[in-house]
Amino acid sequence: MSSSTIRDATRRLVAPRRWPVACVLALVVASDYKFRLRANDQAVSGNADPFVLLEVGLYAFVACFLFLRFRPATRPRRADPLVYLAYAYAAVLVGSALYSPYYQLALVRAGQVLVVLALCRSIARHADAGAPHRIAHGYAILITGSVVFGVLVPFPRLPKQPDRFTWLYIHPVQSGAMLAIAVVLLAGYLLTHGLDRAGPRWPLPVYGVLFAICAAGLVATKTRGAVLGAIAGILVLVWTRWRGQRKVEVGVVLAVALIAIALTTSSAIESFFARGESVEQLSTLNSRTNLWAFAFDKIAEHPLYGFGLTSSRGLFLESIGLGGGHNAVINLLVDTGLVGLCVWLALLGCLLFTTHRLIRRTPPPLADRCVLLAVLFAMIVNSVFTEGLGAPANVLCTWLFVLVAWVGVLSRREAGP
DSSP states (O other): OOHHHHHHHHHHHTSTTTHHHHHHHHHHHHHHOOOSOOOHHHHHHTOOOHHHHHHHHHHHHHHHHHHHHSOOOSSOOOOOHHHHHHHHHHHHHHHHGGGOSSHHHHHHHHHHHHHHHHHHHHHHHHSOTTHHHHHHHHHHHHHHHHHHHHHHSOOOOOTTOTTSOOSTTOOHHHHHHHHHHHHHHHHHHHHTTTSOOSSOOOOHHHHHHHHHHHHHHHHHHTOHHHHHHHHHHHHHHHHHHOOTHHHHHHHHHHHHHHHHHHHHSHHHHHHHHHTTOOHHHHHTTTTHHHHHHHHHHHHHHSTTTOSOTTHHHHHHHHHHSOOSOSSHHHHHHHHHHHHHHHHHHHHHHHHHHHHHGGGGSSSOOHHHHHHHHHHHHHHHHHTTTOOGGGSSSSHHHHHHHHHHHHHHHHHHHHHOO
8 A cells, every 4th residue: 555545544534524433433443342352360460462552552543643633722721510520530530540459451541531531522622513423323334334244254252152142252241332322323313313413314214224233233242231221222212302292192102012012022021131041140130249249348448539440350350250340330439439439420410411401502402412311321221230331441431421522512512613
């Protein structure tokens, strides 16, 4: 490939309308796409293989691009409470890395948090109103393509998940979390197709095909938390899409449809959520309750500031062989203590409140509001069973900051240039 071809490709990649999509997708691929199997204890030990270096390199590339394209402002700017809370949450995560027993991994994760925060603020300040929707559409294409790739090129399944769908060497819980967000986004564009919004607008059949592929992939992962999260997100979409009598009519039709589905496919639904596990496994939520009981004992030792970033992964691996808190709240309590949990809850609450208030603007960005609330609720529900929303360098954390940036773009559009 000639140098001129590389320059042309780079120029297209960093075009004003494309750099937010390219940067967000680069971070998602770097953090969540696994191209090899690796022992669970290798990450906390600080051993770096070529793929770890590639992940760090992609984050570094995004950081350098943002610094060179948008030089940091030396003069402070006015910001709303949501922005301050985003900075506070990032500061807590980065600060907790300084006293983590797994300092090598913690420092890398802290650097990744700073890159995601910088990207969030760059999008909010410099991207146009269509950028969040282009990010969502690009993400949907990435995940849909990943599902197709997983079907056409099946990789060896993980030893304990031989019948659960995924692609590459991604754990089904991670692929389920990625698919749940894609399903909710595509459902949002299907339901809000008639509403005015910025960004790309594809024909309804295209959204329908992409939705069907992602929904089939989500069900095939057999990730119960992600499925429940997607259902919650779609219900929020239905509730926020219409107003007044129309909302009641749609609610009645949806309730009748859900009852009919439950009555006709109850055995299939039961089989899906049981997933062939024993009564003992189901009673402990697949060993999660045992892990959480151990976690609460650890939390009592350092309740205020926790053990430091990534400690939940290392401590649980050493003690019971499971990495991570498998719950966002517990993960935060172990890593950052009550301080981190309070800041995180404040950030989520402020994001919900700010998004809800979008309805008061003239004209109200109804489509943006519906999609924002749906994705946020889907991630919150999923985080009952996985730690992603309360941990750095993963798709849920990245999308949390993308939602903050999305609200920032809408706020800047309302305020004017």
